[in-house]
Amino acid sequence: DAKTTQPPSMDCAEGRAANLPCNHSTISGNEYVYWYRQIHSQGPQYIIHGLKNNETNEMASLIITEDRKSSTLILPHATLRDTAVYYCIVKGSQGNLIFGKGTKLSVKP
Amino acid sequence: DVKVTQSSRYLVKRTGEKVFLECVQDMDHENMFWYRQDPGLGLRLIYFSYDVKMKEKGDIPEGYSVSREKKERFSLILESASTNQTSMYLCASNPGGGGMYTEAFFGQGTRLTVV
Numbered sequence A: 001d002a003k004t005t006q007p008p009s010m011d012c013a014e015g016r017a018a019n020l021p022c023n024h025s026t027i028s029g030n031e032y033v034y035w036y037r038q039i040h041s042q043g044p045q046y047i048i049h050g051l052k053n054n055e056t057n058e059m060a061s062l063i064i065t066e067d068r069k070s071s072t073l074i075l076p077h078a079t080l081r082d083t084a085v086y087y088c089i090v091k092g093s094q095g096n097l098i099f100g101k102g103t104k105l106s107v108k109p
Numbered sequence B: 001d002v003k004v005t006q007s008s009r010y011l012v013k014r015t016g017e018k019v020f021l022e023c024v025q026d027m028d029h030e031n032m033f034w035y036r037q038d039p040g041l042g043l044r045l046i047y048f049s050y051d052v053k054m055k056e057k058g059d060i061p062e063g064y065s066v067s068r069e070k071k072e073r074f075s076l077i078l079e080s081a082s083t084n085q086t087s088m089y090l091c092a093s094n095p096g097g098g099g100m101y102t103e104a105f106f107g108q109g110t111r112l113t114v115v
Helices: none
Strands: A009-013 A018-023 A033-038 A045-050 A061-064 A070-075 A084-091 A103-108 B004-006 B010-013 B019-025 B031-038 B042-049 B064-070 B073-078 B087-094 B110-114
Touching (some): A009 A018, A018 A084, A018 A103, A033 A061, A045 A061, A045 A070, A070 A084, B010 B019, B019 B031, B019 B087, B031 B064, B031 B073, B073 B087
Antiparallel strands (some): A018 A070, A033 A045, A033 A084, A084 A103, B004 B019, B019 B073, B064 B073, B087 B110
């Protein structure tokens, strides 16, 4: 079973920030949180990961709460090409990534 | 650019056929994975491999087998294809090792239809 919970869908206006929440209340102290996205008909694409501190890269920012029970992925200026399913993931006991159902983000003009 | 390449984007096979899905990675990664993706069910792990000739069952291994004779290649085999194996199949790899952080790279997927 997935260890994360995400809303099934969200809308965002083009040019605005998209804030995608994720709950991972059972995460253990040394487990990273990963975010991937999947654009229609393509394989999942890595976005960002984090452990305790907030992280930023050229694609997004990741804000992790102090208790590590939830996180938020931020796309600062969403474009139409950011329309995709976004997955918040932690690893399974066998080292594999366990995907939940993700959040379908629709960026609208 | 790092690459995970799946041999086919689309395949149509008949019920009962033996089907091979091939995946090759050029990053010298230790770990390789096969997932299937179905509407409403997300990605589910079929098999994975930590090393050459090593394999481990994932969540839904029934009806599948795998082969890893070389580090860069991981094959998924449908011994006798059935219509309920119609799906999108995704291959992935990551470096493995003892570190807790390992980014996975995915192929573009193979959409298999069994008729």
